[in-house]
Amino acid sequence: MEYSTEQDWEIVIGLEIHTQLATQSKIFSGASTQYGAEPNTQACAVDLGLPGVLPVLNEEAVSMAIKFGLAIDAEIAPYSVFARKNYFYPDLPKGYQISQMDLPIVGKGHLDIDVDGVTKRVGITRAHLEEDAGKSLHEDFHGLTGIDLNRAGTPLLEIVSEPDMRSAKEAVAYMRKIHELVRYLGISDGNMQEGSFRCDANVSVRPKGQQEFGTRTEIKNINSFRFIEKAINFEVERHIEIIEGGGRIVQETRLYDADKDQTRSMRSKEEANDYRYFPDPDLLPVLIDSELLASIKANLPELPTAKKQRFKDQYLLDDESATILTSSRDLADYFETVVAKSGAEAKLCANWVTGEVIAALNKNGIEITEAPISPDRLGGLLLRINDNTISGKIAKQVFETMWQEPGGADEIIASKGLQQITDTGAIEAIIDQIIADNPDQVAQYRSGKDKVFSFFVGQAMKQTQGKASPAEVNKMLKAKLQ
Ligand code: ADP
Numbered sequence: 001m002e003y004s005t006e007q008d009w010e011i012v013i014g015l016e017i018h019t020q021l022a023t024q025s026k027i028f029s030g031a032s033t034q035y036g037a038e039p040n041t042q043a044c045a046v047d048l049g050l051p052g053v054l055p056v057l058n059e060e061a062v063s064m065a066i067k068f069g070l071a072i073d074a075e076i077a078p079y080s081v082f083a084r085k086n087y088f089y090p091d092l093p094k095g096y097q098i099s100q101m102d103l104p105i106v107g108k109g110h111l112d113i114d115v116d117g118v119t120k121r122v123g124i125t126r127a128h129l130e131e132d133a134g135k136s137l138h139e140d141f142h143g144l145t146g147i148d149l150n151r152a153g154t155p156l157l158e159i160v161s162e163p164d165m166r167s168a169k170e171a172v173a174y175m176r177k178i179h180e181l182v183r184y185l186g187i188s189d190g191n192m193q194e195g196s197f198r199c200d201a202n203v204s205v206r207p208k209g210q211q212e213f214g215t216r217t218e219i220k221n222i223n224s225f226r227f228i229e230k231a232i233n234f235e236v237e238r239h240i241e242i243i244e245g246g247g248r249i250v251q252e253t254r255l256y257d258a259d260k261d262q263t264r265s266m267r268s269k270e271e272a273n274d275y276r277y278f279p280d281p282d283l284l285p286v287l288i289d290s291e292l293l294a295s296i297k298a299n300l301p302e303l304p305t306a307k308k309q310r311f312k313d314q315y316l317l318d319d320e321s322a323t324i325l326t327s328s329r330d331l332a333d334y335f336e337t338v339v340a341k342s343g344a345e346a347k348l349c350a351n352w353v354t355g356e357v358i359a360a361l362n363k364n365g366i367e368i369t370e371a372p373i374s375p376d377r378l379g380g381l382l383l384r385i386n387d388n389t390i391s392g393k394i395a396k397q398v399f400e401t402m403w404q405e406p407g408g409a410d411e412i413i414a415s416k417g418l419q420q421i422t423d424t425g426a427i428e429a430i431i432d433q434i435i436a437d438n439p440d441q442v443a444q445y446r447s448g449k450d451k452v453f454s455f456f457v458g459q460a461m462k463q464t465q466g467k468a469s470p471a472e473v474n475k476m477l478k479a480k481l482q
């Protein structure tokens with residue numbers, strides 16, 4: 001059979017996401033999980049697997065995994081077991097990784113994603129706890145490899161999806177949604193540069209209408225939303241090209257090279273490790289009772305979907321604004337503080353946060369938590385638009401100043417003399433002068449050329465440096481030009 005275009009193919013994607021849990025100490029030891037320490041200063045005897053020491057499970061990691069499970073409507077296993085996954089690698093000092101195999105802590109759940117206005121449900125097969133490995137350092141060692149074991153034993157939650165996604169776009173939407181969720185739950189910082197959130201993408205294609213899945217390849221360890229999309233798209237095209245050329249796909253693990261924007265083979269199924277999983281004899285099974293579950297459930301924060309709906313109901317925001325503002329808990333909190341502080345219409349606050357604030361954050365490459373304008377200060381500024389002290393245009397000037405300098409909106413407005421001119425006498429004098437100076441335009445307007453009206457408004461705003469109340473200027477001009 002021949003398939004000549006991509007229209008004939010269906011893409012199938014399943015993701016395995018590794019997210020580091022934000023516990024203070026490691027999953028089986030008391031060593032710190034802090035990122036960025038001097039190499040090998042945060043790996044203790046347990047992390048190194050030295051003889052005579054025993055792992056002790058970190059309860060916080062367990063409760064974080066449960067939070068995640070509850071948030072995706074999953075079954076939380078009342079009984080789960082840690083297993084040893086055996087393989088040799090220089091950054092794995094014990095010779096095995098403690099993970100979960102047959103009995104993971106989080107069972108089947110699901111998550112809804114939105115792509116192009118359509119909501120789709122993605123199945124989550126399972127999520128299990130495991131320990132991270134150390135890190136091999138290839139730079140700075142002149143042909144040698146350095147090993148940093150600080151990361152060894154950092155708790156990971158591996159979240160495995162069903163092969164439910166049908167495009168790279170859907171895969172990115174799912175990955176973003178999980179990223180958003182773990183940050184909302186406060187169980188991971190989600191920092192992708194530091195490796196706190198990484199993804200393996202499993203990709204296959206099949207002729208449209210075919211029941212069985214095609215052979216998949218797995219692209220390992222991608223830590224960027226942009227790269228995952230590119231890597232999947234490259235891989236899909238590669239699969240289609242091979243099959244249409246009469247070849248067949250070999251099941252294998254591949255690496256994505258961002259510089260070349262292509263994937264290359266890392267190891268094939270035949271070379272795959274046999275991990276010889278078996279239950280870890282050093283660790284007891286994890287028992288979770290309904291009391292613990294209930295108490296964790298009672299303390300779950302408001303989740304993204306619920307928050308978005310509330311923003312639409314309570315603040316009457318459109319879907320787009322509500323989506324942007326609830327994209328992180330910090331941004332949502334910021335917005336709500338601005339609304340409370342300013343007393344201004346929520347819509348105005350939403351426009352400022354999604355507009356000026358986000359633009360300034362992007363321009364400076366910083367997060368909302370690092371914004372030099374606190375929500376209290378922004379609230380103070382919007383308060384002054386709301387009570388007509390300044391126009392929206394002047395407010396943008398004040399905003400720029402506030403971004404650079406300390407001080408509240410009122411101080412800046414006063415020190416720069418930016419208050420709106422509400423003295424109607426002063427505005428009237430200026431308008432009378434403009435009318436006297438421009439007899440031609442006056443005649444044009446009176447003969448029916450309505451467009452000339454904006455000329456007068458422009459002049460008035462120019463002569464008052466934008467400080468006249470636009471509403472007042474309009475009203476007065478209308479009356480005088482009749
Ligand atoms: P393994 O344990 O070998 O990694 P799994 O069966 O656990 O394999 O699957 C790993 C991931 O691969 C899951 O996210 C799953 O949804 C996805 N997957 C399985 N089969 C396919 C396929 N044919 N095409 C795309 N993804 C797949």
Ligand code: MG
Binds near residue numbers: 016200218
């Ligand atoms: Mg896998």
